[in-house]
Amino acid sequence: EDQVTQSPEALRLQEGESSSLNCSYTVSGLRGLFWYRQDPGKGPDFLFTLYSAGEEKEKERLKATLTKKESFLHITAPKPEDSATYLCAVRAYGGSQGNLIFGKGTKLSVKP
């Protein structure tokens, strides 16, 4: 069964303290891995799409990387406004059309 596991469930950082969020996936064949940011009570905002192992994408303080089994979201020198839940999702071969399989997310809190 295709599944996505994110760790840790929650992460507290001080402003400027860099860290990484992990997304491990088990799929029959990966067609794409997606990172989203979700603020409380809002819909997810798109961050990155990764398609193949070794691929990296960057945006401001965020950098996403992909291996054959997992993806990391690296946060460099975070600010309080980076506080949110970060969701990882995959799309797999053989899955129902349009189906993004999501992890439960990592809730990030950045204290000033």
Next chain:
Amino acid sequence: ETGVTQSPTHLIKTRGQQVTLRCSSQSGHNTVSWYQQALGQGPQFIFQYYREEENGRGNFPPRFSGLQFPNYSSELNVNALELDDSALYLCASSLDREVQETQYFGPGTRLLVL
């Protein structure tokens, strides 16, 4: 460019009632997907519509149904509401149904079933 919009923002219903949620896709997008997100969980795929046809369905019962209109807007209908249907319902649109296409989400509709 207009993003994905959803209405209403909040809704309270009682068990057994029926509800209709609405979604307008992002300009230029022809594909709409619906997700259910329970508190503390990731979104779960309900179904996808492409050019007014259902194009894939997740593990949800038939009382969850949908429509897509010629302007690519969409509705999610839920009959015989149950308490466990309380959740944030998310609509996402994409440029096309191809699997590599990124899905962009709306703000969601918060449904509470009493």
